[in-house]
Amino acid sequence: MKLIIDNLSKTYDNGVKALQNVSLEIPTGMFGLLGPNGAGKSTLMRIISTLQEADTGSITLGDIDVLKQKNELRQVLGYLPQQFGLYPKISAEVLLNHFAMLKGISNKGERKDLVKALLHKTNLYDVRKQNLKGFSGGMKQRFGIAQALLNNPKLLIVDEPTAGLDPLERNRFYNVLSELGEHTVVILSTHIVDDVKELCTNMAIINQGQVCLKGNPLQILEGLKDKVYKKTIEKSELDLYKQNYQVISEKLFLGKPTIHILSEVNPGNGFSLINAELEDMYFSQIFSNNNFKSN
Incomplete structure (x- = not known):
């Protein structure tokens, strides 16, 4: 399955051009979307996840027209935004069970098995009875991934997932995402170059609302040899x-x-x-007037 974005544009009421004719083809696997804060990454993620309207362009996931078939897309979407809230006085197990009910998993036994499996997958099973207020930043992010996986999504979007995490938590998060990317279209939106270097076989760099480079990271680096x-x-x-x-x-x-x-x-x-490292390519696109392009 592929996510195909074609000539997508979005201009805000204040005149800011958040996206300008963005076109990307994203296959199954880990796809890194790199760019500085304010580059347009979050706007793109919100449009793909049906939380915001585009001005022009189209998005398809398989045979789903994302901009017109919002409900169909939401049924196969997992989304971890940059900022999300949790109920601090509820345990991880109880809240995940509640989210599963909200997503329509009505069978109690099925729901129990699914919650248990996801807590194991995200390495949270041993702290499942602990209230969320006691979770570290990395544990909260892994809980976010668990809730995003409740509907076995075909498309998973994670927006700045490792910002603020210590190296150990970041590695744990990498492992979870890497496993998911084997069977799912996973978009990792970040300004942290190491996230993309560690995880992604395909990537794009976006700046000032425009895609300035896209391709396989190793092939992209040939442009700076x-x-x-x-x-x-x-x-x-x-x-x-x-x-x-x-x-x-x-x-x-x-x-x-x-x-x-x-x-x-x-x-x-x-x-x-x-x-050259991927970081050099990133900075060359963000801060340089010269573009070294990849096929």
């Missing part, structure tokens, strides 16, 4: 280097900035050629 150089400099030199080179990222190393630049030729001047 032999074009990324790095150098550690003094803090006082940073502005000068930004004036004279195409600086795409900077990080502190032992208190000094290490910069990555894009250059078609060896710039000399102490720069060393490095193997």
Whole structure:
């Protein structure tokens, strides 16, 4: 099954063009949607999940017209938004059972088995009796995934799921999503490059409401082969280097900035050629005037 987005556009009443002719083809598996905050990712996710209307364009999931057949889409959709609320004084098991009832699973035995299976899948079974107010951020995110899976979705959307999680919780969340991606169309919307690098076989970068790059991450990186150089400099030199080179990222190393630049030729001047990382490609699209395109 594929999710096909064709020429989707959305302009808000204040004139902000949140989406501009966005077209994507998303197959079964993990698909990463990368972009900075305000790029249009959340608007796109809300439109796909039928929570918001598009101005123009179309979306299909298999034979479902998403923009016209909202109820049909909701029956096969799992959605974990960036922000979601939970009842703090209710246990995970009780609340998940309640959500299952709301989703139409009326048979008590079937519902009990499903809740148990999902609590195991998200590694929450041992804390199923614990009130949600005692859950960590990662545990709440895994509970969010559990409720999103109650209807065995064909399409799962997760919006900024790992923001604020510690490394251990993030890895646990990666494992859950990776398993789901084997049989489901999973869209991972994030500004965290590592999320996409760890999980996704296909991806797109969106900025200012437009798709500026899409494809397989490894193939995309070929566009930067032999074009990324790095150098550690003094803090006082940073502005000068930004004036004279195409600086795409900077990080502190032992208190000094290490910069990555894009250059078609060896710039000399102490720069060393490095193997491009997905982060370099991301920053080259977000902060650079030059686009290195992938087939």
